[in-house]
Amino acid sequence: MDYQISREVFFNLGGPHGVPRLIVYAIALLVMAAFIYFLVKKIKVWRLGQPEKRTDKIVTRLWGIVEFVFLQIRILKEKLPGITHLFLFWGFGVLFVGTALIVIQEDFTLLLFDARFWYGAFYKWYSLALDLAGLFALIAVIVFAVIRYIVKPERLDNKPTDAISLILIFLILISGFINEGLRMAATEVSTNPKVAAMSEVLAGAGDEFLREMPELTDEQLISKANENPAFTDTPITEENVYLVRNGYYYDNNLAMWSPVGLTLARAFNSTMSEGGILTFHKINWWIHLLLAMTFVVYLMLGKLMHIITSSLNVFFRKLEPKGALKPIEDMENAESYGVAYSEQFTWKLLMDGDACTHCGRCQDNCPAWLSDKPLSPKKIVNDTNDNLYERAPQLFKKVASEEIESKALIGEANELDAVWSCTTCLACVENCPVMIDQVQKINEMRRYKVLMEGEMSKELTAAMQNMEKNSNPYGFGFHERGNWAEGLPIKTLAEDPDVEYLYYVGCAGSFDDRYKKVATAFVKIMAQAGVKVGMLGQEEGCCGDSARRAGNEYLFATLAQTNIETFKSYNVKKIVTTCPHGYNCLKNEYPQLEGGKFEVYHFTELVLDLIKKGRIKLNKSVDGIKEVAYHDSCFLGRYNDLYNQPREIIKSIPGTKVVEFTRNKSKSYCCGAGGARMWMEETIGKRINHVRTQDAIDKEYKTIGTACPFCLTMLSDGIKELGKEESMQTIDILEMVMKSMDIK
């Protein structure tokens, strides 16, 4: 057994049996107690929130920890900060695990079973791994400091805790390396000739002695060592017992496995005396220990808290379809709806606030923020969190919510215009590395405004009244719903219920003149492809997406339930939609209601499948269009991961290629119409549709391809309003498919 390749714990600090070890344990216990105290305090604050079940599907939840914490998949979506964070996470992680391994050996396997594993080849690789880990972590800290304090991107707000955290980690790493360098200077690469000589003497000592030695106290070591004739002339005493130990670990080859430590050790040896090195080592060792202990306590107090809270947040993340908002339970008997006081959020939405790392990626991708609206998803999360902590002390005293003096959640902590600026595009949610649900938060506040106070913009009120009276936000009479399909090869289920798919047309397909053409194209394509679809005509109702996203859960439930009853009355199994809002609503949200489970497809799925099967034949190019800039609909892409289907369809058209916006797929920029914004005036900042249209203008794209009625309207308006009608156009994928099939 190669016990010699290892080292002694608590070297220069009384060895494994010295008093310092006990002091360290005492400090560690205090620190653990403090950590637990602060954690419990946090948990109590979170539990001020409302109940929500987030403990189902444990395996999936744990796998999330692997994906999003250990593999940092979400964090890596941004390259430089992502890789830097990976370095720091794994660097610090390896250092933590390395330290923990020593604790496991010393306080568990060795104590209970006399078993060591921290020696030999393992020790060598361990040394190298920790050395490199420290180095990577150190580089990461420096890069972070440069990003934060020199580059200063808008999305980062520098608070004292950011600096404290970086400095703390920096000092821990530096003091750790200094420690290693000093230890190695006194042991592995000692310049004391006596140490080298002692090493040779020890090389001849018996195996048994070598094996036992690391565990001997100074006294035992002195008497044992002196038994050896080699020490007769210069007996080992209290003063020079370290010579035995150093001689034992004197090993230039081993030092190669700790390159950073070796470099530092050589520097120390060339500038300091042996006595100085040992004294400095003692002092620095305590400094390093205290810094590390401070780190553990600080874990629950500032920025570093995210190590704990973000991991918890990942574990407790939403596992329901990401496109589905959470329903209000038992609307009939609930006393209040939505959230007006921060403690009315569920505990998980409150935990979000402490999980936020302030990285600002949500803000960077928010169409409202990027068009100069008062909404930043990051601000929503953090201002809500501040509001919670402002209220928490009084909540613990059981003061009633209404009587607590604090900033009002809506209107003061969060601007009302911020709440209404959200397009529910999900860019914040999809780009958040720690699975915060900003959109649900915003929706809860909208629910309060709409359901409790009936307060919303005039235009939105009108849209909701239209949905109530005529089941469409446009305000057309409901009896006109099926008129667009007159003369087309499609029947209502009342006329012929024997169909493969119900085509859920939606309000835009039924009433919007431009989008009626797309609905018409769909019907003709299906007829040509020999797929039998039927529609509901006058019996169809609004899907309720806009109502729900505007916060009117009651109206949504009413509309949805009416549709579900109609679907069931015709025994509908498979539904296809052209509008992504209807698609998301029917597919992900109707199942929350009784009897609301149907097979729901978006036309992009169905059409691509038919192209692959050869039932749709794309014969010719369309109006000379050579390239199409495909604009991702939020409700297809981020909501339902349908990124490739629309692109595949466009590519299947002869002579047509897909070109990309700079912001595309999960980072695509909303058209501005989601979240019921379609029905509201946009009076603050730039127009979101102009920003998006400008993206295409900057790239000199001529044709914008869409697969959503709202996107089509918004971008067509954008082109008109920016005076590009002559040179640019929008086209729905279905229109392209129809023309390519040569259908008139």
Next chain:
Amino acid sequence: MNSAVILKQVPDTEALIKVKPDGTGIVKEGVKFVINPYDEFGVEEALKKKEAAGSGEVTIVSIGPDRSVESIRTALAMGADKGVLLKIGEDEYSDALATAKALAEELKGKDYKIIFCGKQAIDDDMAQIGPMVAELMGLPCVTVVTKVDVSGDKAVCSREIEGGKEIVEVALPAVISCQKGLNEPRYASLPGIMKAKKKPLDIKDTKLDAPKATIDKWENPPQRAAGRIIEGDDAAAKAAALVKALRQEAKVI
């Protein structure tokens, strides 16, 4: 401040109205019924006045068939306190005077400081109920009102008149008929909707007096003739053809 609102349920403005083949009425199947929009202004104003006074009750009074309950509940959801439906049969009809008499009978002796109603119902456009009820109850009536300021036993109302505004001071109690512009009717809150289900709604079977004015027949408006595209070799020829058609066929120039 107690007030009452006379409310009529009418077909939605977007509803497709078809006259029955025999001309005795409209086809009601598939028609969505709503609160007469002008009456809705009345509901909102009554609620505003009650809120400003800090006390009082708003009573909704309607004449109509069973389905009118839905509209009364909507007004209760907005915040009105109780409702009365003077119930008549689905196709029962009488004239405005008989209707006003029944309403006046119900409203009499109830300490309403203001009785609000719409300036007219959007279905039959009679615009008679407000003034008739006032007359029958011996109350003053201000019609087509866009602003109401109550102070003590008086109200100062603004009315829209041709080319301007008329400011009228009226002693209360009075009947006030409401015009668009008076207010923005509120959107009922969900607790309001839930509470409305439990608010008192008195349904009284009602027999209207025989009408003195009867409707002989209902007719659809004449079908609009199809448009015509003027053909011609060039713009000048088309213009000439258009002028000729306007002068000789349409006889408008």
